Amino acid sequence: MLRILGKASSINVRKVLWACAEIEIPFEREDWGSGFRSTHAPEFLTLNPNAMVPVIQDDDFILWESNSIIRYLASRYNNANLYPIEARAKARVDQWIDWQASDLNKSWSYAFMSLVRHSPEHQDSHALATACNDWSRHMEILNRQLDSTGAYVIGSEFSLADIPIGLSVNRWFETPLAHPDFPAVRDYYERLSRRKSYLLYGRNGTP
Structure with missing residues (x-):
């Protein structure tokens, strides 16, 4: 059986849990x-030298990095509906997964640490305002994409890209800041919330 190492409240662990639920x-x-067994313990570091969750063990195969894990699981269990085989269709999914990791995540990092985690190192008012504006700018990009597809990030059907982005949307709505009106994002949030797996691991009250 697949072994997943990581606390369930972690947004990156939740990607893996949600993917498992979708693929069954x-x-x-x-x-x-944090709050559980230390990722700096020697037995964990042998699995992931970065001391970060999640890590999976699939038989004798060890893998870390959440986006790599969900891609692997979709490929391993032949779920082409989530992660296409055809090169261009797959690249479109990868494009938005990578955008979430490299651009969207960076835009909300400071604001989340300030407003949700209440980190003393993230309480500069100017930096917070800049971060909130940057986060809104990236959510506007997502809003335009969702407005053009009318449903999910890639098109009319749910794909692997919706897992990391759907979790970021949950974080957006659960963070106490002024939210510009992005109707397509709000509709997307409600659309995802009709999925049982999203209610379990996405919109579960833990931003």
């Missing part, structure tokens, strides 16, 4: 990370 992969999860 049975798994066992172990609590690792």
Whole structure:
């Protein structure tokens, strides 16, 4: 059985849990990370030298990095509906997964640490205002994309790209800041919320 190491409140662990629910992969999860077993323990570092969750063990195969994990799971279990085989269709999914990791995530990092985690190192008012504006700018990009597809990030059908982006949308709405009116994003949030797996691991009240 697939083994998942990481606490369930982690947004990156939740990507893996949500993917497993969509693909119907049975798994066992172990609590690792802040508040649980330390990721700096020697037995964890042998699995991931970065000391970060999630990590999966699939038989004798070890993998870390959440986006790599969900791609692997979709490919391993032949779920072409989530992650296409055809090169251009797959590249479109990868484009938005990578955008979430490299651009969208960076835009909300400071604001989230300030407003949700209340980190003392993230309380500069100017930096916070800049971060909120940058986050809104990226959400506007997403709003335009969703407005053009009318449904999900890639098109009319749910894909692997909706997992990381759907979790970021949850974080957007659960963070106490002024939210510009992005109707397509709001509709997307409600559309995702009709999925049982999203209610379990996406819109579960844990930003």
